[in-house]
Amino acid sequence: xxxxxxxxxxVLDFTWVMAGPYATRLLADFGAEVxxxxxxxxxxxxxxxxxxxxxxxxxxKRCITLNLAKPEGVTLAKKLVAAxxxxxxxxxxxxxxxxxxxxxxxxxxKPDIIMVSMSVFRxxxxxxxxxxxxxxxxxxxxxxxxxxLDGKPLGPGFSYSDHIAGLYASMSLLAALEHRxxxxxxxxxxxxxxxxxxSLLEDKETLHQLENVYLCKDGKWCTITVDAxxxxxxxxxxxxxxxxxxxxxxxxxxxxxxxxxAGDVVSMLQKNGVACSVVQDAGDLARDPxxxxxxxxxxxxxxxxxxxxxxxxxxxxxxxxxPAPAPGQNNxxxxxxxxxxxxxxxxxxxxxxxI
Numbered sequence: 201x202x203x204x205x206x207x208x209x210x211v212l213d214f215t216w217v218m219a220g221p222y223a224t225r226l227l228a229d230f231g232a233e234v235x236x237x238x239x240x241x242x243x244x245x246x247x248x249x250x251x252x253x254x255x256x257x258x259x260x261k262r263c264i265t266l267n268l269a270k271p272e273g274v275t276l277a278k279k280l281v282a283a284x285x286x287x288x289x290x291x292x293x294x295x296x297x298x299x300x301x302x303x304x305x306x307x308x309x310k311p312d313i314i315m316v317s318m319s320v321f322r323x324x325x326x327x328x329x330x331x332x333x334x335x336x337x338x339x340x341x342x343x344x345x346x347x348x349l350d351g352k353p354l355g356p357g358f359s360y361s362d363h364i365a366g367l368y369a370s371m372s373l374l375a376a377l378e379h380r381x382x383x384x385x386x387x388x389x390x391x392x393x394x395x396x397x398x399s400l401l402e403d404k405e406t407l408h409q410l411e412n413v414y415l416c417k418d419g420k421w422c423t424i425t426v427d428a429x430x431x432x433x434x435x436x437x438x439x440x441x442x443x444x445x446x447x448x449x450x451x452x453x454x455x456x457x458x459x460x461x462a463g464d465v466v467s468m469l470q471k472n473g474v475a476c477s478v479v480q481d482a483g484d485l486a487r488d489p490x491x492x493x494x495x496x497x498x499x500x501x502x503x504x505x506x507x508x509x510x511x512x513x514x515x516x517x518x519x520x521x522x523p524a525p526a527p528g529q530n531n532x533x534x535x536x537x538x539x540x541x542x543x544x545x546x547x548x549x550x551x552x553x554x555i
Contacts, residue, residue: 204231205516209377212277212284213237213261214301217333218359219318219393220290221257222366227373228260229509229518235280235534236263238527240553255524256506263525264534265555268299272554277301279539281309286373290318290365292331303388312386314376316369321392334359334393341397364400365393413479414454420462421479424453424469434472531555 209232213224221236228234236258267273278301281287287306289296296302296317303315320332320340335355338344344355368391376387412424426435436442439456442449457465462478469476478484485491498508498520509518535541535555549555 202515204519205513206230206232209233209286210235210284211373212280212287214287214289214291214296215318216290217362218257219334219362219365220288220369222363223316223318223369223373224261224288225257225259226366226370226509226511229520230511230513230516231519234261235284235530236261236525237266237277238263240265240267240555241527258524259506259520260522261525262530262534263527264531265528267554268301270552270554272549272552274299274301276535276539276549276554278306278309280534281306281313283538284310284313285377286314286316288316288318288369288373292319293317307386307388310386312380312384314373314380314386314389316373316389316391318365318369318391318393321394332393334361337361337393337397340394342401343397346401361393361397364396365391368396412450412453414457414465416457416460416462416465418461418463422457422462422465423477423479424457425475431474434469434474438468438472438474528555 206227209227211224211227211232211234213220213234213236215221215224215236224232224234224236266276268277277299281301287301303313303317306313306315320337332340335344338355338361339353341361343360344353347354347356369389372389372391376389380386412426413421414424415421424435426432435453439453442452460468466476466478480488486497491497496508496510498506506520508520511518532546535546535549536543541549546555
């Protein structure tokens, strides 16, 4: 395999939870040196870093501990900025500024630095300092309200907006790196997760259309989507004549689907050009031959099965050989090899609770 395509990119990662860590995992999978900063935690809280959630979103990264509540910690962070190509964070807007690590200060340290800032809102409006997770963003963007059952808003049931924000963050950072290569200029990229989700929602009428899901003979569900004339023709060819009214048509399709196993329903409809699929659960996904053929699931040292990067690049594919690091695992490399601190200086920082 050739050199990873991002082997010459170093990213200082202040992110937490999922949106930010997913962005930096995408970069790390393709060779970027991602230095993840973790706070100093009591021993009992460190157990969280052995769990699947952390291991899943932080593979292929380096990890250091750093106490930003101490002036010495902020000084070290600024030294690291000088040695990096980009900085990424997903706090509320005031947090990095409180540490003196906002973009205006960082570009004084390294004029061509690229900084990506992610949060629920980014405007100067009163909501800009809202704290939130994916369900907060889903509600604010209109997604939760658009997914309802019997009038009760439900939302998607997983951290959809975090994945979307991570994709946008990594894409925009790569664009800024290309811009810097051409001009020598750094950039500050600000992303509002709420804006991102709103931009993906369809028009109001479409948003309130429920997906057509039907229970089949074998207890599995399948989804049927028809949005063009040829789809309707294919549906009628497969199912037979259908009532003209929507409730009657839906009931008739449900009765028809209940007479067949889900796989057979999909096969018959797809043969006639109708978009249809089995609603798969986790077990189905793990056994899916299509995903297996694509190499979607991979194994590494600290987690038995996890998702591979969906991005495939010939001769420069993603690597999954490095499991998520423990907090402080790479302190000696980063503070010693990268910043040039002596063993005595590192020992003193540890003793004083800075790292």
